[in-house]
Amino acid sequence: MRATIIGGGRIGRGFVASLLKRNQVEIDFFDTNKQLMKEFEQYNSYTVHVLGNTEENTVIDGYHSSHIDDSKAWATELNQTDIIFTAVGGKNLTSLGTTIGKNYQQALAKGEIPSFILITCENWMTPADDLQQAIESQLTNEEKEVFQNHVDVTQAVIRASGTSAPPGKETANPLDTWVQDYWVLPVDGKRIQKHSKPDLRYFEFNDNFGEMLAQKIYTNNTSVALIAYLGYLKGISHVADAANDPEIEPILEAGYQEINQALVYSLGVSQESQLEFSRVAEAKYKDYAIVDEVVRIGRDPLRKLAVDDRLIGPAKMALDAGITPKAISLATAAAIYFDYSKDPAAEELKKIRETQGVDTVLEEICGIAKDSILANLIKEGISELKERQWIKEED
Incomplete structure (x- = not known):
């Protein structure tokens, strides 16, 4: 062959x-x-x-x-x-x-x-x-x-x-x-x-591949984005270090709960299947033997903040399922402040945020209304990150 x-x-x-x-x-x-x-x-x-x-x-x-x-x-x-x-x-x-x-x-x-x-x-x-x-x-x-x-x-x-x-x-x-x-x-x-x-x-x-691709993207990609963007703000270089960080870990656990409930409701996958997906994903990202950089995961935030991508997509699914996606919104807030200087997309995102404001990012990049429930959750997330002093700049 x-x-x-x-x-x-x-x-x-x-x-x-x-x-x-x-x-x-x-x-x-x-x-x-x-x-x-x-x-x-x-x-x-x-x-x-x-x-x-x-x-x-x-x-x-x-x-x-x-x-x-x-x-x-x-x-x-x-x-x-x-x-x-x-x-x-x-x-x-x-x-x-x-x-x-x-x-x-x-x-x-x-x-x-x-x-x-x-x-x-x-x-x-x-x-x-x-x-x-x-x-x-x-x-x-x-x-x-x-x-x-x-x-x-x-x-x-x-x-x-x-x-x-x-x-x-x-x-x-x-x-x-x-x-x-x-x-x-x-x-x-x-x-x-x-x-x-x-x-x-x-x-x-x-032959029953079904929604496995969506499960993978909205379980693995969403959770590792949460890890990477929060880790970046904290100055952590590697994914495993961020996933095991005592302040990030409880947010990650909450994120998996939101993701699991959202996907079971929106994709119609079994709870058992979804829990297995999340267990495998979490074990991978917490494994110190797998050395990966948060900036590699975080790069190209303009695409990753798009309306149907790994953050806004599952957050909308969660809302449809009657779940408040607080952890995913916090990760989205962190992504909006991903300003890695060697990533042109991150530099462009920073310029839009600083010159036109967060509301413009939410509407033009994330595709959500600035006064929507999800937008308000994300802005609350930004406030929380500033209170934690993970975001140190002043708008």
Whole structure:
């Protein structure tokens, strides 16, 4: 079996590659990063280190790598691959779909009909639909029908973390990466209709995938955003330190209660399933072996404060369920004051807040009325953070 991984970051070359290598699958990488391509060419192998369990480390070797714009490489790849995995970030799916669509069209023009399974591994609400729409936007109606008859586009939920090297663990190989000791990749099995489900260890092809993506985003992403934004205000650098902080921990516990009740009500998932999601998430973020920076989690606050994203989305769900999302609102208040100087989006957010005020942020960035119940909860959160002296500036 041969697989293609598009995206050579921590999840792509780390988590996904280690699962495939353990299944003795040949791996080809595609990425936009030219420096990464040079490193793939320079090194014949690298190690995926498992945090807290070195016996599970996996050596990745025998791979090939190509730049995403290499049309010759695509011409070969589309006809040889059995599965394509994407790990590029949800906001890049449209441009990636355009690239795949154009290369698929070129293959059809040569009389070839590539057939494979495409699995998104993105932290995104509708990754498979977004990618398929972008691919098909490049195809004629006839070509689109061929694509739909020969390619299954489905989606996975990534619940494992990939991190940079823990302190003191750096190696001479820049490709080495570190992942959580977690070995399950749930995949939406119902969307695989033209092919047999691959017989791969660690892959769970679930025909009742249902709302799992939304559960993941509104459990993991919401809770880690709470940890990161509050931790940033307190001057804490790492996620685990913030999650275990005696002042943040009770807010986190309250946040999980709000999230759980909101998702059980709004998504119709079982209470048992949701509690399991939150238990796994909390254990991950409190694990000191997983070294991750709060500024990495907090970056791009303009997107993360959007109306249907990880903070405002579940807060609105909670209100619909008759729950007051005090902890989520406090996290949102902290996010509004995320001003990390190396993040352009954070700098832009700071400028809007300082020149136009919090109400403008709430209305234009968060998409909520400045006098709404949720807006007032967030403003109460800002006042509380100032009382705690976690926000030290004066408006």
